[in-house]
Amino acid sequence: GTPQKYDPTFKGPIYDRGCTDIVCCVLLVVAILGYVVVGVVAWTHGDPRKVIHPTDSRGQFCGQQGTPNEEFPAAPPCPPALQICVSRCPDRYMTYLTAHSNAAALEYYRNFCTPEFRGSRKAPLEVLKDKECPAMLIPSTPLARRCFPAIQAKKGVIMVGNETTYDDGQGRRRNVTELLEGAKKANVVLETRQLAMKIFEDYTVSWYWIIIGLVIAMVASLIFIVLLRFLAGIMVWVMIVMVILVLGYGIFHCYMEYAKLKGEAGSDVSLTDLGFQTDLRVYLHLRQTWLAFLIILCVLELVIVLLLIFLRKRILIAIALIKEASRAVGHVMSSLLFPLCTFFLLCLCIAYWASTAVFLSTSNEAVYKVFNESTCPFSGQTCKPETFNTSNVTKLCPDAQCLFAFYGGETAYHKYLIVLQFFNVFMFFWLANFVIALGQVTLAGAFASYYWAFKKPDDMPAFPLFSAFGRALRYHTGSLAFGSLVLAVVQVIRVTLEYLDHRLKAAENKFAKFLLSCLKCCFWCLEKFIKFLNRNAYIMIAIYGTNFCTSARNAFFLLMRNIIRVAVLDKVTDFLFFLGKLLIVGSVGILAFFFFTQRIKLVQDTAPPLNYYWVPILTVIVGSYLIAHGFFSVYGMCVDTLFLCFLEDLERNDGSVEKPYFMSQNLRKLLKKTNKGQPEA
Secondary structure (H helix, E strand, O other): OOOOOOOOOOOOOOOOOOOOOHHHHHHHHHHHHHHHHHHHHHHHHHHHHHHOEEEOOOOOEEEOOOOOOOOEEOOOOOOOOOOOOOOOOOOOOOHHHHHHHOOOHHHHHHHHOOOOOOHHHHHHHHHOOOOOOOOEEOOOEEOOEEEEEEEEOOOEEEEEEOOOOEOOOOOOOOHHHHHHHHHHHHHHHHHHHHHHHHHHHHHHHHHHHHHHHHHHHHHHHHHHHEEEEEHHHHHHHHHHHHHHHHHHHHHHHHHHHHHHHHOOOOHHHOOOOOOOOOOHHHHHOOOOHHHOOOOOHHHHHHHHHHHHOOOOHHHHHHHHHHHHHHHHHHHOOHHHOHHHHHHHHHHHHHHHHHHHHHHHHOOOOOEEEOOOOOOOOOOOOOOOOOHHHHHHHHHHHOOEEEEEEEOOOOOHHHHHHHHHHHHHHHHHHHHHHHHHHHHHHHHHHHHHHHHOOOOOOOOOOOHHHHHHHHHHHHHHHHHHHHHHHHHHHHHHHHHHHHHHHOOOOOOOHHHHHHHHHHHHHHHHHHHHHHHHHHHHHHHHHHHHOOHHHHHHHHHHHHHHOOOHHHHHHHHHHHHHHHHHHHHHHHHHHHHHHHHOOOOOOHHOOOOOOOOOOHHHHHHHHHHHHHHHHHHHHHHHHHHHHHHHHHHHHHHHOOOOOOOOOOOOOHHHHHHHHOOOOOOOO
């Protein structure tokens, strides 16, 4: 935990460096090769059609070329016990018991039976027992190539197929509400589909304006960054003053509302006497509510003013760091586009993970087993429908049948599918964290080369971003793999805890729930700490070329030796960036709201008609935030890198001719530091 020893030859990121954490690099390569093998195996065994297309009770696809049911486009109309591919959904109530004795009805019913059905040759109970026909038909509507009960409500009355009752086949009339329990999920699907269609319609008529809104957000972000470069101090103080003025206006408004309610009937009722009310507007008619708002805003105003008084110098240093970051980004303009590379690599990771997960989940095969009524030694054993009739089973057990049992498999591959899915999730987190780490160490290397250039920008390399990227991949793949592996392990544990929490929601064990909540909280904190440590470790790796553990240790103790500066400067800078994001997203969001709600008279006729105006507005807001976050993430990494370099500079150097400060002239003025032998402007 001691400061870095002085190295007279140190002038920024070390170029003569060696490979670090080679074991982790080899482990990552082996893991990636294994991940590729898992993907290839999953793609050879999986069949995504199982997710998209329906199947009958025998596991055969409906409406697919090359399958036994390729002429049938939809399924299934009947209870979950029996799924049959049909050419159309049923449009009437009917039971097999009533259709059996009517030739016309039986002909219609035949459309919803299996190919083995031979009409009325069998007794009805035999047909139902052999699962050749469903016991009952219900009026249904097609959705996603499946038939769902046609549920509708007219004047508050639930109806299925325009009827409120149905015949159960035994001469009794039953209410259709008895069908609702089994069709609730289907009804949710129908409602979701209608909502999705309306949202899709809104996107089709507003996509052009959404893109314009996102372009405006991009331009606003660029303008804000350019203004930060030249007017960082003014903009920071303007934002702080705006916050103070907004809080002051809030205090004034709360006081006026508090005074206005004086003497009004019912306004002096206390919050405890009123209790909880679902209509929140009731609280706005109470003086106590406005008094609480007034006290909270006054406390916030006082805290901010005191912070400005006591931390004024720290804020000035933060402003100087932002200005310095602006200059650094100005000299490495390609850094603003680098998040696109990271985003592209993350998209590849997500796409590979998602496709592998789908193929793994659809790798199960249709398993057929022997079913029989009498005693049979082969009962429950697996069988193949193609060769079943010619096998010894039918000779020894004449009444045995080879029927579809479930989707699964009995090979070693199928037994370890859950392990492969877990490996898929783990590798996704590892690779995603590795990509983010690669982006961070690349940006850190580029901005560190700016800080440690004594004559800026003359002493900088020609292409600092590409140089840093090359060094990271060539020498420090192992270190990046190490850091991302540690983070991935914690994230996988958090996902596992979330899964257990979801499974234990219905459990009554309060101790288990409490323990799980504590573990979730602990691992959340651990993940945040590791992300913070990794980020600073990557900066040290980019500068010194040391391994991950050494870099993490040096970065941690360097920050601990300057804990007050870290707590103030880092958080003040984060706060300023947050205000910048809020300004951009808020401005674009308000503009989108007034445009899509047709409140701007100049373009009132231009705004498209929408089902839900919040659809394009939310899209623009989320997109604007992501765009602003992308630009400010580069700035954030730049400030963090310069801050760490700044601390190193203070510990390494003393301003002498042998050990001059590398920090900018503005920072030296703020700290009252000078370089001997150099005139200060």
